[in-house]
Amino acid sequence: MEEHIIDGPDQSKSNGLTEALAWWEKKRLLYNVIVGISGLFTLFSLSGDFGVSELLIGALFFGIGANAFYSLGFLLESWNHHYLKNSIKFESVRLPLFLLGLIFSVGLTLLLAFAGFSVAGM
Numbered sequence: 001m002e003e004h005i006i007d008g009p010d011q012s013k014s015n016g017l018t019e020a021l022a023w024w025e026k027k028r029l030l031y032n033v034i035v036g037i038s039g040l041f042t043l044f045s046l047s048g049d050f051g052v053s054e055l056l057i058g059a060l061f062f063g064i065g066a067n068a069f070y071s072l073g074f075l076l077e078s079w080n081h082h083y084l085k086n087s088i089k090f091e092s093v094r095l096p097l098f099l100l101g102l103i104f105s106v107g108l109t110l111l112l113a114f115a116g117f118s119v120a121g122m
Contacts (some may be wrong), residue, residue, distance in 0.1 A: 012067055016081060016086070017077075017078060017081055018080070020074060020077045020078070020090065020094075023094060024070075024071075024073050024074040024077075024094075024098075027098055028067070028070060029061040031070055031101075032063075032066075032067070033103070034077065034102060035063075035066055035102070035105045035106055035109060036063075036108060037111055038106045038109040039059060039062065039063070039109050041109075041110070041113060042109050042113040042116070043055050043059060043113050045116055046112070046113065046116040049116055063110070066101070066105050069099060069101065069105070070105075071102060072101075073094070073097055073098060076090075076097075077094075079088045086087055
């Protein structure tokens with residue numbers, strides 16, 4: 001009885017969020033590697049048009065922004081857990097959401113390279 005009062009219903013709530021956070025964090029390295037590889041392509045393609053310091057500063061801010069947006073996956077899941085009382089079953093939505101975010105991030109990264117090609121060609 002005392003354990004139920006101390007650990008009560010909130011423990012199952014936090015276990016769900018802990019499991020969700022663990023899932024997203026396990027995928028973060030894969031996300032960063034894939035987006036980073038496309039970022040290297042973009043850096044090399046723009047290296048003739050910009051200085052090293054501009055490229056590195058841009059890459060740093062882009063990486064921070066990409067990871068901030070990556071965190072939205074867990075934030076959406078937390079919002080669903082707290083406010084919607086798990087009305088959306090995120091276990092079945094996580095992977096498609098991850099893949100859509102990954103495709104968007106890689107696409108945006110490569111778009112910067114193609115934009116650089118078109119500016120350099122002018």
